[in-house]
Amino acid sequence: MVSERGLQVLQAIVQDYVETREPVGSKTIVDRHAFGVSAATIRNDMAQLEDEELIAAPHTSSGRVPTDKGYRVFVDHLSQLRPLSSAQRTAISTFLEGATDLDDVLARTVRALTTLTGQVAIVQYPSFAQANVSHVELVALEAGRMLVILVTDTGRVSQRITQLRAGFTPDELGRLRDRIAGLVTGRSVRQGAQAVAAESIALDFETSRADALAAPVLRVVAEELEEFRQDRLVMAGTANLARREQDFRSSIYPLLEAIEEQVTLLRLMSEMVADDDGLSVSIGRENEQFGLAEASVLTGDYDPSTHARVGVLGPTRMDYATNLAAVRTVAHYVSRLLEDDERSR
CATH class of the missing domain: 3.30.390.60 (Heat-inducible transcription repressor hrca homolog; domain 3)
Structure with a gap:
């Protein structure tokens, strides 16, 4: 059982590793975070986290990095999402305003989301089987x-x-x-x-x-x-995978194939379970059956009636809090835009 301070240490390790891409040591945590305890105490907390397989040593250095399980615990314990800045919200609104139809809305949506997050942005078309x-x-x-x-x-x-x-x-x-x-x-x-x-x-x-x-x-x-x-996706920002290739231990080709074929991503997104806010996260090895064991997918519902989602795909080393806030905000904008359009018809 991880202590409350242990969870805070895990949070610090995730945040520092995402920011620096460098393994995080106890001294770094003491220097950068106000825990008010010694480096030796932090090392004990890190040893407990390692025993729980939440962090691991990538090599013989004293630093540690989060595991997929560690990212999962971190995401599950996010008490709140950082709100987007007014500039980011303005950017979303600017991207989406003036859209002429649903195709245009969704194309603008993925461009906005990949710009905000630096990840591959994906949006799922609503199911039109029951549309008139x-x-x-x-x-x-x-x-x-x-x-x-x-x-x-x-x-x-x-x-x-x-x-x-x-x-x-x-x-x-x-x-x-x-x-x-x-x-x-x-x-x-x-x-x-x-x-x-x-x-x-x-x-x-x-x-x-x-x-x-x-x-x-x-x-x-x-x-x-x-x-x-037919269920299908619109995507943008695939080139971001190449820019982050060092965040993948092996090849990025399985991700590129999933993007190309779409079927894998559609299956994965259909099986992701959303929380009360319509957000869902699937991390690393949780995606192994889909051939995406080194990727994370974050989605938000924008059309709950058809389970249509917007989200991002990227390496497990990502800023989950910020990306989830972006996904949630964009999903809200798209949902409101489509509702306004429906009322106007």
């Missing part, structure tokens, strides 16, 4: 191309240009738009996808010009609706 399609638009472009636009009541917008074999007259374009709108508008993404799929099957047995023109456009609509149903 609110609008369909078809726009004829030059050279036989068409812009297909789908909008959901949650603010998700899909815009895709497709090449067509045959051109449309304005009347044909209007009738096709009405036809597709009748299939999907006011229905959930899932229901709309099912209706489009059934219509596409029916077209296999039709040979009219209208059906021939409709078939390729329906395929695009079906693919975009399926895209709405």
